[in-house]
Every structure is written in structure tokens, then in C-alpha cells.
Amino acid sequence: MELQVQALQAQLAKSDTARAAEQDTVRAAVRVLQQALATQQAYLVQMRGDLRTELISVEQQLVAIQELTGQSQQRLTELRSRLETRSQQPDPNAVPVGPSGNPAGPGPDQMYDASLQQYRRGSTATARIGFREFLRVFPTHERAPDAFYYVGESFEQSAPDSAAAVYEQLVKGYPNSPRAASALYKLGHFAEQRGDKTSARNYYARVISAYPRSPEADLARQNQQRLRP
Template sequence: MAEVTGTATQDDVFQLRSEIATAQQAAQRAKIDVNRLAGEIDRRASEQARESERRAAALTERLDALAATLARLAARVDDVGARLDALARQLRAAAPRAPAPARPAPPTAAPAAPVPAPVARPAPAAPAPVPPVPAPRTPAPAAPATVDPTTGRPAAAPAPAGAPAGPTPRVPGAPPPAPIAVVPSPPLRPTTGALKPQDIYQAAYIDFSKGSYSLAIAGFREFLRRFPEHELAGSGQYWIGESYLSLARGYTNTDQADKAEEALAQAVLEFKKVLANHPRSDKVPTALYKEALALIDLKQPQQAQARLRYLIENFPQAEETPLARERLASLTSG
């Protein structure tokens, strides 16, 4: 019995040792696996870090390139703005100059001929005798006839008394005053009425494109005042409304709600005038759509819907019509 027990115990010990060895081997393998996984994780982490760094560097390069592009664009915008300023100044300066040289020329030629004739006749009657006669005045009775061969001047002095034809050759001295009398008149005649409609319209549009909306409004109003029936009149009226709309946006961005509301209300009025005063203008559909947008900003959705419906019904082929449908759908669903 004791031998059996001893044998069993020894087998158990061997089994335990075997299991322990197996467990140790498993633990060793697990440790190896863990180390391998840790190495894999480290490798992947380092790869991801390198990839992140690479992407960050690429993004930085792109940002630098975008910044350089923006700087170039800003420089170009400044250059274009400077050119527009110069062009506007040239248009405003050149427009008045054009008529000035053209119109004074004819008046100077016409008056110059008649004016010297009257001035010349009276002038020599008194002054002509005075300069040459200081010597002859003492021997006035007979000396002029005797002194003729010696000096030509006394002989010329009696001639005017007998016939006024004598002073006519000496008139060259008289014409100078005639031009002096005529010259002041031409500067009074040039007017700015010779400005072309396109010059005024273009100058106002340049002001609008530069963001000088108040100047643009004044320019387009002047254009409409002078040329109310011009083919660009409807466009000019539209740009007045667009200028007020842009002013309203600027006021909104600077937290000037009252001024923004006033500008929006004025924009609505100006856009209405496009259809009312220029119904055949190609700007009518755009003006209707912009009027609706201004009414939406003024929190007048019913009036905005009415203008959008009018645009859709009366101008189905206009470019703004699809936009009007979308806007109308959003207003009615909301």
C-alpha cells in the first residue's frame, strides 16, 4: 500500500513538473508575443507619427503656398484698384477737357475779323496824329509842306486830316488790343454738356466696383438725370438699388442695425423703379429677385413671396427664376 502511494505521489510530482514546464513555456511564448506586439505597436506608432509629421509638413507647405497666393492676389487687387482710381480720374478729367479746345476755336476766328475793324478806325484818328506830330505842332501852318523831303513823318501827319485812309497802313499796332478783347470770351463758353453717357455710367460703375457705394449712387443718379431714356438707364437704376443693398450689408456687419434697415428699405424702392420706369430693361428679373431678398431681410415675407411669384410668372426663362422658386419654396415651407 505504501509503495502504491509513493508511486502515485511521484507521478503527481512529475505531472505537476510537466505542467509547470508547459506553463513556463506558454508564459515564455506569451512574453515573446507580447514583446512582438509591443514592437509592432511601437513600429506602427512611429510610422503613424512620421506620417502625421509628413502630412503636417505638407499642410504647412500648402498653407504657405496659399498665403503666398493670397499675398499675390492682394497685390493684384491693390494694383487693379490703383488702375481703376487712375482710370476714374482720367475719365473725370478728360471728359470736361474734350469740349473745351473744340468749341472755343470757331468763336475766336469769327469775332477776330469784325472786332479789329471798328477798333482800328477810331483808334488811329486820335492817337496816330499825337505820336508823330510833337515836332510839327509848332509849325502847324506851312512847315509840313516844306519839310516833306527832309523827314517823311511830317508829311504823313497832314494826310490823316485830309483822308482817313492814311492811318489804315498803321493799323498793325491796333489789332493787338482786338485779340485781347476777344480772348476772354472763349473760356466762358465751354460747358460740361459734351460728356458722353458711357463716361458717366462707367465712372459710376468703377466707384461701385471699388466699394465706394455712395459715390456710385451719386454717379448713377447723375447719369439718369441727364440721360433718362438711354439704353443703359435700367441698368443704372438697378445698380443704385444694388449699391444700397451693399451698404446695408456693410452696416449689418458693423452692428449698425438702424442704418442697415434704412438702406434695405431704400434698396427696395430703387429696385421697384427698375420695373416701373424701365420695364423693357434686361435688369428687371434681377431687380425683382434682389427686391425680394431685401424684403426677406426686412422681415416682410409676404411681400417677398409676392415679388418672387411675379418674377416666376412673368419671366419664366430668366436666370433668376430657378433661384426664385427655391427661395419661394423655403418661405412657404417655413
């Protein structure tokens, strides 16, 4: 009987030991779970803080953009106001205009004569500038064909192609001027110098046809005889 009691006590002790071991295992598992939960909670808290920080940063950027937009609109408004103010103010560099609508200052005769004096002195570049300004301001003046002619002559030595272009403009713009006959004749002469006899004959023919009584027509007839194939 005593042996049975001892055996039962041993079994109970063994069961208690096993139960205690199981409890320890359960406690350890609970601690692991608690640590995992704590870690997860900390991560969530950190994430929430990061999101909050990012949201605050985005809000700040939006505010900055709105401020910049407002400043840009204000700047554009200021610039527009300045432009409107300037457009209403007289231009200090503008050329005064006379009653005829032409710029006040030297008249056409004075401007033409001054340019012609420079041309006769040999200051062809200065004269050319003066004649071109004369043509810009007074394109319909009776001396405009003469101004064109002198501009062409000023190019003859240094840039014959430019001279030819000016003479072409003269013939086209002022066909009724005596200078047109001279310009056509010179175009024929330039063509001869280039060795283009066909173009030269055509120019001379135009001189004879359009201005038959001009001195240039007599010269053109002589040149046509000489250039006959």
C-alpha cells in the same frame, strides 16, 4: 325948513353912494367879462395856431408819403428793368447744350463708365452720385436700367429701405430690362429678411410670371418651395 333940506341932502348923498357902489359893481363885472373874453380869444388864437401846425404836419406827412411812393415805383421800375436785362443775358453757370439737346461734355458712355469704375473701387457714394447724374441727363439711355440697379446695390448695406425703393422704380420704369427681374428678386429677398413671407412669395411669383426664363426665376421657384406654408 332947514331940517328938511338937510334930510334931502342926506338922502341924495346916500343915493349917490349907492349909485357909485352899483357903478363899481358894474365896472367890476365888465372887467370880469373883458378878462373872460380876452382869455377865450387867446384860447381860440392858440387853438387856431395848433390846428394850423397840425395841418402843416399832415401836409408834410402826405408829401413824404408821396415821395416814398414815387421812390418805390421808381425802385420797382429799376428792378424790373434789371430782371429783364438779366433774363436776356446768357447764364454764365449754365451747362452748355450739344446738338442733341443733351448737355455738352462727357457722353453717356464716359459718364456711365466713370461711375462704374468708382463703384468697383468701393467708392459707392461717389458712384451713386455719378449714376444719378447719368440718369438725370440720359434717362432713356440703354444703360439707364443698369445705372438704376447699381444705385440700388449701393444702398443695400447701409439703407436697405432706400435700396428697395430704387428697385421698385427700376421695375416700374424699365419692366422690359433684364435688370427688372433681378430687382424683383431682390425685393423678395428683402421681404424675407423682414420676416414678411407673404410679400416675399408675391415678389417671387412676379419674377416667375414676368420673367420665366431668367436665372432669377429659377431661384424664385426654389424660394417659393421653401416658403410654402
